[in-house]
Amino acid sequence: DQQVKQNSPSLSVQEGRISILNCDYTNSMFDYFLWYKKYPAEGPTFLISISSIKDKNEDGRFTVFLNKSAKHLSLHIVPSQPGDSAVYFCAASAKSGGGADGLTFGKGTHLIIQP
């Protein structure tokens, strides 16, 4: 049972445009969400996170939006650059609510930035 779902296995976006990656979750205990970026043959790299008490967090070109009622979050990358081509993972934690310390990951979305 996938508790964190990334329904788009891949996404192609033109350089300079906005990339929007989506993530849905089912576990109401999740209260902290993270996005990771992964290049081939490397471990995931932390990008940006958001607590459930917020609905938006911004860091440079990256913005994460959280809609708790819909159990949905999205990562916006503006403007998209060639170096953004990678697999993006959405992850969630229930630790603050007394849940497990480990992160639950989605299956990832392969973002391809086209020149």
Next chain:
Amino acid sequence: DTGVSQDPRHKITKRGQNVTFRCDPISEHNRLYWYRQTLGQGPEFLTYFQNEAQLEKSRLLSDRFSAERPKGSFSTLEIQRTEQGDSAMYLCASRSGGAFGYTFGSGTRLTVV
């Protein structure tokens, strides 16, 4: 800060053999995690240490798997009697107690033939 180091990067083993992987976390991080990632999937949590104590284990961690973190520094993950289904990328991550951002290593890719 040299990041999280994992050794070896790649391991090919025959079915039935035992393998051991090592993870050296960031030195000031007291929490260490092991994850497994198979093709087309996101990383799946295996186990977690706070200092030398193993505090959580996933149901994915069968009795053929054992992890240790002696002295609260590096950690080892051993898989006994490997099976083809154990073929995966094994990722180690660490973090300090107050931070949510986990730092991952580059992983050990295991292939069981």
